[in-house]
Amino acid sequence: xxxxxDMRQRVDFCNCxxxxxxxxxxxxxxxxxxxxxxxxxxxxxxxxxxxxERGSSLDFLIAATLIFFMLFAGADYYTALVQHQIxxxxxxxxxxxxRIEGCLIPQDQTDMVNKFAAVGLTVENINAxxxxxxxxxRNPQDPDGSRITVTVTLKPKxxxxxxxxxxxxxxxxxxxxxxxxxxxLSERVTP
Numbered sequence: 001x002x003x004x005x006d007m008r009q010r011v012d013f014c015n016c017x018x019x020x021x022x023x024x025x026x027x028x029x030x031x032x033x034x035x036x037x038x039x040x041x042x043x044x045x046x047x048x049x050x051x052x053e054r055g056s057s058l059d060f061l062i063a064a065t066l067i068f069f070m071l072f073a074g075a076d077y078y079t080a081l082v083q084h085q086i087x088x089x090x091x092x093x094x095x096x097x098x099r100i101e102g103c104l105i106p107q108d109q110t111d112m113v114n115k116f117a118a119v120g121l122t123v124e125n126i127n128a129x130x131x132x133x134x135x136x137x138r139n140p141q142d143p144d145g146s147r148i149t150v151t152v153t154l155k156p157k158x159x160x161x162x163x164x165x166x167x168x169x170x171x172x173x174x175x176x177x178x179x180x181x182x183x184x185l186s187e188r189v190t191p
Contacts, residue, residue, distance in 0.1 A: 073161075080160040083121065084178050090115050091152050091180040098148055102135030102188030104128040112152075120157035121178065127151040136186040143185055151181035 094112045098104050104112075104126065113123045128150040129136055139146045155177055 076160055080156075083119070083156055083160075084180070086119050087116065087121060087152070087154055087178050087180045090119075091150065092182065095150050095182050095184055098128060098150060099184040099187050102129075102137060102148070102186045102191075103131050103133070104150070105131050116152075116154060121154040122157070123152065124155050124177065125151075125153040127153075127181075135188050135191050137191065138186050138189050146186045147183055148186050149181065149183040151179065154178040154180070 090112065094104070094108055097108050101108070109126065109130075112126070116123050129148060136146060136148050159174070159176060
């Protein structure tokens with residue numbers, strides 16, 4: 001015959017409890033199914049389940065917050081880099097126009113300011129030879145005398161790196177500016 005350990009079997013799954021019987025008698029703490037001790041164990045399990053859910057939601061909030069800041073701080077940094085790159089492209093286009101003309105003509109200056117405004121950058125200062133000061137002419141004997149240097153100072157519409165300030169990092173100061181510039185040799189031969 002089989003021993004008493006072989007006679008164990010599962011007989012009841014009500015109330016989310018599992019009872020094991022030996023020879024037809026409940027074997028768990030000597031309690032009967034539906035006893036108050038079973039209800040007490042069920043309440044304990046429900047409380048533990050609540051704690052586990054609260055813990056997992058707290059973990060989710062912490063992880064989501066970190067991911068949020070990493071994504072948006074990266075996007076903020078990328079936006080600042082793209083603004084600088086766009087400013088350089090616009091400046092280099094007009095730098096080539098200045099190379100051909102020998103100075104920044106008023107029409108090009110107005111167009112450059114409008115193009116910067118279209119991408120959200122306000123021109124604060126343009127440092128370039130203007131038509132009113134005379135054209136810089138090509139001089140093969142003295143190439144340094146033919147050099148034209150242009151510097152454009154721009155203020156972005158929005159202050160970058162604000163997400164870093166929310167976590168204690170350094171945000172861009174109020175005087176944050178984008179400065180682009182370059183120099184070319186004038187190709188203008190006649191005044």
